Amino acid sequence: MVIGDGAYIKKINRSLILQKIIEHQQISRANLSKITGLNKATISVQVSDLLDEDLIYETRPEHNSVGRRPILLSINQTAGYLLGVDFDYKNIQFTVADLIGNFVENNTINFDTEDYNEATSLLKEQIQSYQTKYAFSRYGLISCVIGIHGTVGKDEEINFIPKYQWSKVNLKKDLQNELDIHLIIENNANLSAFAEKVFHHPHNHNQSSxxxxxxxxxxxxxxxxxxxxxxxxxxxxxxxxxxxxxxxxxxxxxxxxxxxxxxxxxxxxxxxxxxxxxxxxxxxxxxxxxxxxxxxxxxxxxxxxxxxxxxxxxxxxxxxxxxxxxxxxxxxxxxxxxxxxxxxxxxxxxxxxxxxxxxxELGRKACVIGACALGIQHFLGVSELFLSHHK
The missing domain is CATH 3.30.420.40 (ATPase, nucleotide binding domain)
Incomplete structure (x- = not known):
């Protein structure tokens, strides 16, 4: 039993409800109550808030059976977008995903410089262009998650990138000085492992734990x-x-x-x-x-x-x-x-x-796919994430 103040309990309930809506893709209030163990009043209040925030939407399925058609809840996938970045040696891959992990676009740029400031400036310009492109949605470009081929500390500062010979650089701080966006810096292999967990190995606990x-x-x-x-x-x-x-x-x-x-x-x-x-x-x-x-x-x-x-x-x-x-x-x-x-x-x-x-099965896109998934998890505040891979 979780003990805490009302705001904390509400946050946990919200996370659980969003997690189950993502997992089931379409689900009724009654089934949400049954699966989560939350009472109908709690479900009703939380769903009302999520609808007001445009994070979910309602649909009635078309069928010919007798009785009232249930109202189904789904994630509003176009409410905002996530940018995943794979920052490799003289090569940067960008992938944009919506809130249910559909991949909207994927682009790669190549460059010749090994200079940190030049590479950072190039990365900043690309992120800004994606911010402008997706500003039409309710939450715009929500966050940018960057995968680094080197050691990244828990404070998100880059310790060392062997290929560039960059040591002790704070890419997050340098980008945030000029960008108004939520940024996460993470090791590329960690993001790839997260992608495998989210998209291909989420349910088999014995093997994927x-x-x-x-x-x-x-x-x-x-x-x-x-x-x-x-x-x-x-x-x-x-x-x-x-x-x-x-x-x-x-x-x-x-x-x-x-x-x-x-x-x-x-x-x-x-x-x-x-x-x-x-x-x-x-x-x-x-x-x-x-x-x-x-x-x-x-x-x-x-x-x-x-x-x-x-x-x-x-x-x-x-x-x-x-x-x-x-x-x-x-x-x-x-x-x-x-x-x-x-x-x-x-x-x-x-x-x-x-x-x-x-x-x-994810190949060279594993890092950017994992980056987008991590952005979705952080934005929606869910502890577990189950998504389908859309090529």
């Missing part, structure tokens, strides 16, 4: 969800799996150590080796698919080596965290036949325990 999402892209990062909480560690820097040392006498990494996992199992490593051995510059994902389909022996040999190193790191991570579901987000593994099975064949430890290893 401890969900680990590993991004194998330009680098390697991991996000961990325990129930509906991001596990960020003491200061917020957990999940930097790419800088786990798997070969102490290996090549030098930008983080300062030698033999980091991402020097063996990130996508650029595979691309560079293919380019060198095939004497083919500028290898693309399409090239890799074609080489795999043609059963090119060099490509298959390099994939065997690549999968071997993926399995080494994955075995270490599983031993550390004992996850339920492990989600691997990798375009190259998705292109390779039976990649998961081959990874498992390289994991022969009797100690490693997990429920399931799967390939992500």
């Amino acid at each position: 401890h969900l680990l999402s590993i991004m194998l892209s330009s680098g390697i990062g991991a996000g961990r969800m325990i129930d509906w909480d991001m596990d960020k560690g003491c200061h917020g820097y957990t999940g930097e799996m790419g800088h786990m040392i798997i070969s102490p006498f290996g090549p030098r990494c930008k983080c300062g150590n030698n033999g980091c996992w991402e020097l063996y199992a990130s996508e650029p490593i595979l691309f560079n080796k293919l380019s060198e051995q095939l004497n083919k510059p500028h290898i693309t994902h399409r090239d890799i698919k074609q080489l795999i389909n043609k059963k090119d022996p060099v490509t298959h040999e390099l994939f065997h080596e690549y999968i071997f190193y993926v399995a080494i790191g994955l075995n270490n991570v599983i031993n550390l965290y004992n996850p339920g579901t492990v989600v691997l987000n990798s375009r190259v593994l998705k292109a390779y036949p039976n990649a998961i099975q081959k990874i498992k064949e390289n994991m022969t430890s009797n100690v490693s325990q997990y429920d399931n290893i799967v390939l992500s």
Whole structure:
């Protein structure tokens, strides 16, 4: 039983009601009362407030059955919009979503600078353009959530971005000095893990209560969800799996150590080796698919080596965290036949325990999708979020 003042109880009830409306998409007041355990008077007052705020709307379904048609409640998806940003190396991806997770638009811009001030100015201009574009709605562009490929503290200050060599920068503060919008700065892998939880693994509690999402892209990062909480560690820097040392006498990494996992199992490593051995510059994902389909022996040999190193790191991570579901987000593994099975064949430890290893269906959009979902959760104030993935 929750004990507290009236305002606090009202806030909890509101959160629960919104959560169930999102989950069921359409639901009557009577069913809300039944599912939540709240009495009809409480439901009535809360629904009235939400209608006044344009956060929900009412509909009567068309059917031919005898009796009065129930009034169904749904989230007013166009009341406001969320901007998700994936701030990668010389590349920024933007996705706009409505309040039920429909993705309205997706854009990517490329740039050449590594200068912090220039990159920040570019990001600011893009955010302002989206604010103007979505100002027509009741709440406009509600918030902007930015995913960073580096360590982000619990105070949302960026500690370090290896690719840029940026250290101790406060992107949130620098943007807020010139922008009037709610901002959240978060690690990209954490946002990707949140996306997996919200869109693909929300209900299976046994496997998804401890969900680990590993991004194998330009680098390697991991996000961990325990129930509906991001596990960020003491200061917020957990999940930097790419800088786990798997070969102490290996090549030098930008983080300062030698033999980091991402020097063996990130996508650029595979691309560079293919380019060198095939004497083919500028290898693309399409090239890799074609080489795999043609059963090119060099490509298959390099994939065997690549999968071997993926399995080494994955075995270490599983031993550390004992996850339920492990989600691997990798375009190259998705292109390779039976990649998961081959990874498992390289994991022969009797100690490693997990429920399931799967390939992500969200791909390179996982970070921005998770960013939009986190924006929705914060705005609506719900503790759990269940959304459908709309491509």
